[in-house]
Amino acid sequence: MVKRRIISVCMIMTLAASMLAGCGGSKEKDAGNTTTDSTQTKDNGTAANTSDSKDNKPAGIDTSKKVELQFYMLGDAPKDLPVIQEEINKLAMADLNATVKFNFTTWTDWEQKYKLLLSSGQPIDLIFTADWTQYQSYAKKGAFLPLDDLLPKAAPKLNEFVPKDMWEAVKIDKKIYTVPATWKEYVTEGIAYREDLRKKYNLPKPESIATLEQYLDGIRKNEPNMLPLADNQGYHTDAIRQLTTKTVNSSGTVPYGLNIMYDNPRDVTSYWGSPQHLADLKMYKTWADKGYWPKNVLNVKDSGHDVFASGKAAAVLGSENPNRYNDSVIKIKSTHPDWELGYFPYPNAKGFAQPVHPIHNGFAIPRSSKNPERALAFYEKMVTDKKYNWLTQYGIEGKNFEVEDGKYYKMLGDAQSNGFPREGMQSWAWRNPEFMLFDKSFDAVLQMFSDFDKIAKPDIFQGFPEDWSPYQAEKAALLQVEKQYLYPLNVGLVSDVEGGLKLFMEKAKQAGLDKIQEEYKKQWLKYLDDIGQ
Structure with a gap:
């Protein structure tokens, strides 16, 4: 099969450095002053009348016929989605003679639902893509439309906004099939835990298998009504591999039970069935016997992240990258300001960190789309127009959030009462570093990213286009x-x-x-x- 070349090591690192400057330096300062923009939401926070339809109509495509775009997201819909959708549609009607319906899969069996969406032939105009949704494989199988010719015509501003290196990095067989997110981040995972309980009971920081067990044992002894560990479907297994090895995959394990380490990626062996696999399984049996998770853990529907963020568990191992950890900080702070969280990133154990590959978050136009040009023009608005961007990233200013000290995001209400929390639509793919607002607590994550830069190595795994x-x-x-x-x-x-x-x-x-x-x-x-x- 034909393989593509990903961007070179030097390109990746150059891109990484430039993008970090965007989110941690001048770009963040620019975003902090966005409340003075004359196009910002007014009065009740809606953006209905702030769009200049004359200036905003795309010149390269025909918008004479009104259309409804079908937009598909993973995960669960936020409570205030109908309100946000209504405001977005006021803008989109004026600018593009289009409305949009935001559809969500829920997190339950999302992989099967995602596969069905792309194989059923039902009309879909925009769908989320990522390395972990098998973007490379679906692109090779023809699930998405190539965007190379569409971009200059339907979304010239977006075409220029995304760096050329990133367009090259997402190509499959020399064609662009997704629009990558441009905010540089690290999604390497780590252990999130209740620091206030750790201090209260004089427990060690969970930074190794030994100290993790001591921490969890202490929670079990002193907080018998609290789950020591949030989990479902046994996702802790990937996390333990991240903590104890230098696996080439920075956000999970290599599939099919294979063993591939970063320092020697050509040495491919089987972890499944190995002495180490047996030893790990025996350890998990011990953990189960100690009551680290409930006996019905395989039937738990809530993600480990959500269980931890709700305060029902004292630690979470899988899925907790720096961004999601910060989401937990925001949610817990809103309901329990006296609680304190701690975090140990796996790169600190592995000795290196890998910035995300450009395919990590993106949006594609499926082959079944009936409105590809309008869809791409709409997505350009989501990324490059602050009115669209803020509405779908943070909600309505004055209702869902406010800007604090001229640059910080502040949730209004708490995690239960707020109908559209920050990035409540799983809106990772259309983050724009020039518009982004962070909670004050995110300064710690930005510092973490800065520390990761000092031990950064290119991600050589996520660019691999598996053909199954x-x-x-x-x-x-x-x-x-x-x-x-x-x-x-x-x-x-x-x-x-x-x-x-x-x-x-x-x-x-x-x-x-x-x-x-x-x-x-x-x-x-x-x-x-x-x-x-």
Whole structure:
């Protein structure tokens, strides 16, 4: 299969440096003065009458026919979405003769829903993409429209706004299929925990397996009505690999039970079935017996992040990158200002950090779109027009948020009463560094990013465009085997761990594990050849 070259190491690092300057330096200061902009929302916070339809109509496309755009997001919709959608549609009607319907998948079974959306043929005009939604593979399979010719015509401002290096980085087979987010960030994960409880009971900071267990044991002893660890579906397993190894994937493990370390990426082995895998599973059994998570953990629908942010658990391991940790800080501060959170980033254990690859957050136009030009023109507004951007990032000023000290975001009400919290639409993809507002607590995250810059290495994993066509049937079969035999092992529900692992490996091999691992390894090594690794 044809492989693409990703941007060179020097390009990535140059981009990383320039983008950090954008969010941590002058760009942040510029964003802090946005409340003086004459186009900012007025009176009741709506933006209905602030759009100059003459100046804002796109010149390159036909907008004579009114259309409704179908916009698909992952996750759950915020409570005030109808109000925000109404305000956006007032703007979009004046500017583009279009309305938009914001659709959400919920987080329950989102992967299956996402696959169905792209395979059913139903009309969709814009859909979220990311490395973790398999952007590369879907693009190679023709799920999205190429944007190369559309961008200069329908979204010239957006075309110029995104750096050329980033356009190059998201190309699949030399074509652009998604609009990348331009805010540079790190989504390497870490351990978030209740620092106030740690201090209260004189517990160690959870920065290793040993200190994590001591912290969780202390919580179990002193706070018997609180979950020591927030989890569902055994997501702590990926987090432990991040804490204890230098895995090449900075925000999860390598799929199909493979072992690939950053320092030696050509050495591809199997973690599943290894002595280390057995030792880890035995540790999880011990954790389950101690009551670190509930016995029905595999049936918990709320994400570990949400359980932790609601105050029901004392720590969370999986999914807690610096941004999501800050989201927890904001939510907990709004309801329990006397609580204090702590955070240990896995890069501090691994010795290096990887800034996100440009494909990490983006939006694509599916093949099923009936309005690709209008969709791209609308997305340009979301990114480059502050009225659209602030409405969909923060809500209505004066109702959902206010600007504090000229530059800081402040939630109005609390996490329960506020109908549109910061980035309440999972609006990561259309962040604009020139418009971004941060909670005061985010200064700590920006400092963390600055520290990461000192140990930064290029992300060589997320640019890998896996093609699972040769093993699609085996991949589906393996997933079912994982759910039936591995998930219970991950959360300590199998009394005979060694026997359970042996049974899982037998079933996995019957499902085609060897074929999958062999083909994946072949593609991976070819990819490393392409990028000069």
